[in-house]
Amino acid sequence: MxxxxxxxxxxxxxxxxxxxxxxxxxxxxRGLPLxxxxxxxxxxxxxxxxxxxxxxxxxxxxIDLGRCVFCKECEESCPSGKIRFTSDPRMGAANRSDLVLKxxxxxxxxxPSETLSKIFGRSLKMRxxxxxxxxxxxxxxxxxxxxxxxxxxxxxxxxxxxxxxxALVLTGPLTRNMREAIRIAWDSMxxxxxxxAVGACAISGGLYEAAAGVDRDFLKSVGPSxxxxxxxxxxxxxxxxxxxxxxxxxx
Amino acid sequence: MSGSVLVHATDLGSxxxxxxxxxxxxxxxxxxxxxxxxTFFGRTSGPTAxxxxxxxxxxxxxxxxxxxxxxxxxxxxxxTEFPSLQAFEREMHEQLGLHIAGHPWxxxxxxxxxxxxxxxxxxxxxxxxxxxxxxxxxxxxxxxxEPGSFRFMCEGEKVHHLEIQLGYQHRGVEKKLLQGDAxxxxxxxxxxxxxxxxxxxxxxxxxxxxxxxxDLEAGADVFRAIALELERVAMHLSGMAGLSTDLGFLQxxxxxxxxxTIAINSMMQLCGSRFGRSAVRPGGAGTRMSLAMTTELSGNxxxxxxxxxxxxxxxxxxxxxQHRLRGIGILSRNDAVQxxxxxxxxxxxxxxxxxxxxxxxxxxxxxxxGSPILEEGDxxxxxxxRIEEMKASLTWLKEVLARHPELLPKQASxxxxxxxxxxxxxxxxxxxxxxxxxxxxxxxxxxxxxxxxPSLRNWFGLAIAVRGNEISDFPICNKSFDLSYCGNDL
Numbered sequence: 001m002x003x004x005x006x007x008x009x010x011x012x013x014x015x016x017x018x019x020x021x022x023x024x025x026x027x028x029x030r031g032l033p034l035x036x037x038x039x040x041x042x043x044x045x046x047x048x049x050x051x052x053x054x055x056x057x058x059x060x061x062x063i064d065l066g067r068c069v070f071c072k073e074c075e076e077s078c079p080s081g082k083i084r085f086t087s088d089p090r091m092g093a094a095n096r097s098d099l100v101l102k103x104x105x106x107x108x109x110x111x112p113s114e115t116l117s118k119i120f121g122r123s124l125k126m127r128x129x130x131x132x133x134x135x136x137x138x139x140x141x142x143x144x145x146x147x148x149x150x151x152x153x154x155x156x157x158x159x160x161x162x163x164x165x166x167a168l169v170l171t172g173p174l175t176r177n178m179r180e181a182i183r184i185a186w187d188s189m190x191x192x193x194x195x196x197a198v199g200a201c202a203i204s205g206g207l208y209e210a211a212a213g214v215d216r217d218f219l220k221s222v223g224p225s226x227x228x229x230x231x232x233x234x235x236x237x238x239x240x241x242x243x244x245x246x247x248x249x250x251x
Numbered sequence: 252m253s254g255s256v257l258v259h260a261t262d263l264g265s266x267x268x269x270x271x272x273x274x275x276x277x278x279x280x281x282x283x284x285x286x287x288x289x290t291f292f293g294r295t296s297g298p299t300a301x302x303x304x305x306x307x308x309x310x311x312x313x314x315x316x317x318x319x320x321x322x323x324x325x326x327x328x329x330x331t332e333f334p335s336l337q338a339f340e341r342e343m344h345e346q347l348g349l350h351i352a353g354h355p356w357x358x359x360x361x362x363x364x365x366x367x368x369x370x371x372x373x374x375x376x377x378x379x380x381x382x383x384x385x386x387x388x389x390x391x392x393x394x395x396x397e398p399g400s401f402r403f404m405c406e407g408e409k410v411h412h413l414e415i416q417l418g419y420q421h422r423g424v425e426k427k428l429l430q431g432d433a434x435x436x437x438x439x440x441x442x443x444x445x446x447x448x449x450x451x452x453x454x455x456x457x458x459x460x461x462x463x464x465x466d467l468e469a470g471a472d473v474f475r476a477i478a479l480e481l482e483r484v485a486m487h488l489s490g491m492a493g494l495s496t497d498l499g500f501l502q503x504x505x506x507x508x509x510x511x512t513i514a515i516n517s518m519m520q521l522c523g524s525r526f527g528r529s530a531v532r533p534g535g536a537g538t539r540m541s542l543a544m545t546t547e548l549s550g551n552x553x554x555x556x557x558x559x560x561x562x563x564x565x566x567x568x569x570x571x572x573q574h575r576l577r578g579i580g581i582l583s584r585n586d587a588v589q590x591x592x593x594x595x596x597x598x599x600x601x602x603x604x605x606x607x608x609x610x611x612x613x614x615x616x617x618x619x620x621g622s623p624i625l626e627e628g629d630x631x632x633x634x635x636x637r638i639e640e641m642k643a644s645l646t647w648l649k650e651v652l653a654r655h656p657e658l659l660p661k662q663a664s665x666x667x668x669x670x671x672x673x674x675x676x677x678x679x680x681x682x683x684x685x686x687x688x689x690x691x692x693x694x695x696x697x698x699x700x701x702x703x704x705p706s707l708r709n710w711f712g713l714a715i716a717v718r719g720n721e722i723s724d725f726p727i728c729n730k731s732f733d734l735s736y737c738g739n740d741l
Binding site for chain 1: 361362363364367368370371390391393394395396397398418419420421422423424426427431435437438439442443444445446448489502505506508509511512516519520521523524525526528529536537557558561562564565568569570735736737740
């Protein structure tokens with residue numbers, strides 16, 4: 001009886017993996033914004049005034065995706081329709097400055113790291129540490145290993161100990177109470193190793209910049225090699241950033 | 252009015268500030284009479300501390316008791332007589348430096364302020380004996396989850412006592428909420444506990460709307476409830492997938508995980524975010540559900556109902572799964588009541604409480620959601636209550652979507668916030684009641700924002716439930732409670 005139920009469940013499960021993660025566009029997702037190059041009709045600055053994380057620069061308009069929480073206040077308040085969010089999840093960057101989106105341009109493609117992709121291009125073990133993450137980034141990172149996104153197919157896996165890890169994946173704004181634990185985790189990792197900052201909080205402090213419980217000193221000594229923007233980032237944003245950086249040739 | 256949510260706004264001019272002794276006596280009497288504390292908090296005001304206790308009867312009729320005292324003098328603790336107040340009194344001691352005489356355990360809730368960074372110096376309880384050993388876990392766990400520290404005092408394999416140490420996630424949300432325009436806190440509110448974005452956002456909006464005199468359209472209320480039930484279904488699916496992983500039941504892990512994708516992608520179609528970010532804003536801003544969206548959502552609900560029945564049947568008939576869960580981590584009804592536990596954990600221990608069933612208006616009044624109760628209080632009950640709640644929410648969604656094929660409410664206008672008001676709003680999120688209390692000052696500015704995630708109270712329930720079990724039972728006990736770290740740490 002149980003066997004039949006197992007088979008029935010298996011049939012209901014079907015085949016769920018997304019064949020090409022690079023081409024996938026999640027329907028309805030609020031992803032990469034685009035800023036129109038035509039001048040503003042008014043000088044209202046409402047986009048910058050309403051932005052909860054001061055992600056928007058003016059004259060010309062720019063959006064720092066390392067700060068953006070994708071709340072769409074700017075898009076909705078703009079009388080000129082200058083800012084428009086698309087469903088494109090591909091927003092990662094290997095340089096912090098690449099995350100600043102300019103008028104009329106998309107994001108530059110991630111330049112693969114020659115040294116790191118030689119080492120980790122076929123196998124990457126990651127240790128995730130949340131330091132004030134609200135569980136949204138954490139759930140999406142977990143989802144990157146589910147039956148839909150299935151990052152394991154590339155040899156990319158989460159591991160339980162930093163001693164087994166090649167990359168430390170940080171979420172949250174970095175809290176004072178986690179400072180010691182983050183340092184211990186990083187120091188436990190064998191070289192070569194690198195750091196990934198996931199979500200607006202980890203990249204810039206986001207909504208918690210200068211909050212009473214936040215201490216970002218760790219990032220002064222260790223800089224991220226990859227930035228994955230979002231609040232939270234879609235699993236496809238994370239997957240594409242890692243793949244572009246380390247496994248550019250692999251399907 | 253703010254639709255389906257319980258919200259209570261009080262003019263502080265009409266709220267008596269009691270003398271500390273009378274205040275304490277009144278709280279004790281009311282608790283003795285069967286009321287329970289919904290929240291209990293304080294703020295400093297110059298040299299004094301203003302303490303507010305919000306009590307509710309079984310019908311969620313609220314009673315607010317307030318006093319103003321010298322924090323150095325404080326008052327005599329109530330926790331020994333009423334253990335359900337333990338977290339509140341510890342929190343007030345930590346946040347205000349309030350002297351609470353005789354309190355048995357003033358351990359910090361989250362190590363905020365000057366105590367930050369001192370967590371590793373904390374002396375955990377110790378037990379001496381030849382057979383006794385300690386196991387330390389955390390703050391970083393062996394999975395992609397939030398940090399927290401657990402210290403087990405074991406006799407052999409048996410857990411004699413578990414001490415939970417939280418605070419690693421403390422960011423300083425409450426202080427941050429007092430900066431900026433009170434009507435524009437949505438994005439920050441949604442990160443209090445990211446897996447309960449909708450519940451917290453709704454509690455916030457209900458209070459703001461009550462203060463600003465916004466007349467929310469019925470369609471916005473329906474939309475919020477749809478988002479809240481989708482969040483419930485999605486997180487129960489996530490929890491069932493996680494529990495299945497911890498049980499070594501891989502078919503459950505992959506199938507519940509796959510179904511969660513359908514639920515959160517449905518949410519994404521409503522608002523652009525898989526976590527309901529920006530779905531709920533004061534006045535109902537941005538609320539829109541077209542006929543095409545409803546049709547698609549309704550189709551997804553049908554799909555979830557169909558496939559969930561298959562995996563639920565598999566889960567319930569798997570001998571190894573059921574055997575592993577049954578009789579593990581029992582939390583008695585009496586303990587649940589005494590400790591003031593809330594939400595699905597309380598309902599799995601036979602306690603009947605659900606804020607959604609107590610509303611006098613809005614969609615939850617007209618289409619009451621089912622609120623299942625199980626009596627056993629073990630891990631199996633906490634798993635099966637989630638299965639039952641998912642079924643109830645999907646049935647509810649199906650009916651509501653059929654009744655409301657299109658939702659295009661107009662944004663309600665928000666006036667300035669009036670001075671000297673106190674609001675309490677209660678939303679039944681997937682974990683349990685989310686409580687927000689807002690207080691405005693003389694100029695209508697926000698002077699206090701108290702957040703209470705259900706996790707604050709329920710963590711202690713986990714510590715009690717684990718006692719007497721094998722240490723290897725802890726992961727499934729923990730997952731069956733599924734509590735928030737950042738919701739506690741704020």
